[in-house]
Amino acid sequence: MEAVGVEPRKATNICGFNSPEWxxxxxxxxxxxxxxxxxxxxxxxxxxxxxxxxSEAQIICVDTLE
Numbered sequence: 044m045e046a047v048g049v050e051p052r053k054a055t056n057i058c059g060f061n062s063p064e065w066x067x068x069x070x071x072x073x074x075x076x077x078x079x080x081x082x083x084x085x086x087x088x089x090x091x092x093x094x095x096x097x098s099e100a101q102i103i104c105v106d107t108l109e
Contacts, residue, residue, distance in 0.1 A: 044075040047102060051076040054098040058082035058091065059106030068104040 049055060055072040057079060059065045072079035080098050082091055095103055 044071055044077055044102065049075065049077060049101045052078075054078045054080055054100040056080050056082050056095050056098060056100040056103040058084065058103065060084060062106065064106065 044055065049072075055068070055077045057065060057068045057072070058081075069079045069081070078098075080094065080100070082094055082103075086094075094100075
């Protein structure tokens with residue numbers, strides 16, 4: 044997370060299906076001293092935006108652009 048400019052102790056959101064990349068993003072966040080928050084794929088777009096804004100996430104990791 045340091046490579047993309049995320050400060051320690053800040054939130055990160057991870058949106059995607061269970062995969063090795065999801066785990067890498069999650070544990071990378073934890074090891075960089077961030078608060079990792081999973082975003083459900085089944086959430087509607089408004090719920091995803093709400094979670095991103097209210098968690099004040101500095102980065103949102105996604106598996107696709109859809």
